[in-house]
Amino acid sequence: MIRALFSVSALFIALSLPQALADNHGDLYENIQLDDIFQQMDLTLRRRNDVMEVMNQFREDRKKADEALQELSETLPPQEEISATTVYSDIVLESRLNRILRSDQVEQLMTFIREQRGEQSGAE
Structure with a gap:
């Protein structure tokens, strides 16, 4: 999952750098504005950090939900329990x-x- 987050941040950088490096005529490396590039990269890093923060909060919430679900496990068959938890978790995330x-x-x-x-699931 962390690998996916890094892939997403690399995607941000890959998509933003060519736009920052190209001028109005499409010539690369002319009139490069380093401040713009660093600003775009900073935004990308902030987004990555925001995603990491959301994922960490999600993991904590998921642990709490799993603990609460463990208490209710006697009322639901195991397969329904897993399915309901997964669907709810996906919606929240x-x-x-x-x-x-x-x-x-x-x-x-x-x-x-x-x-x-x-x-x-296939490996198990």
């Missing part, structure tokens, strides 16, 4: 990420998370 990222970036990140979860 996605809504938090939507506050700091563009929708296509959130979708890319959530797709990666779901793929990783599928691979882990």
Whole structure:
């Protein structure tokens, strides 16, 4: 999951640098504004840090939810319990990420998370 976050931050840098380096005529490396580049990179790092903060808060909330769900586990069959927790967790995480990222970036990140979860489930 952390690898996905670093991939997202690398994507931000990869998308923002060519725009910052190109001038109005499309010639690269002419009239490079280093302040603009560093400002864009700083925004990217702040976004990455925001994503990391959301993910850490999500992990804490997930632990609390798992503890509460453990107490209720006698009332639900195990398969329904896991499915309900996963769906709810995905909704919470996605809504938090939507506050700091563009929708296509959130979708890319959530797709990666779901793929990783599928691979882990398949391995077990």
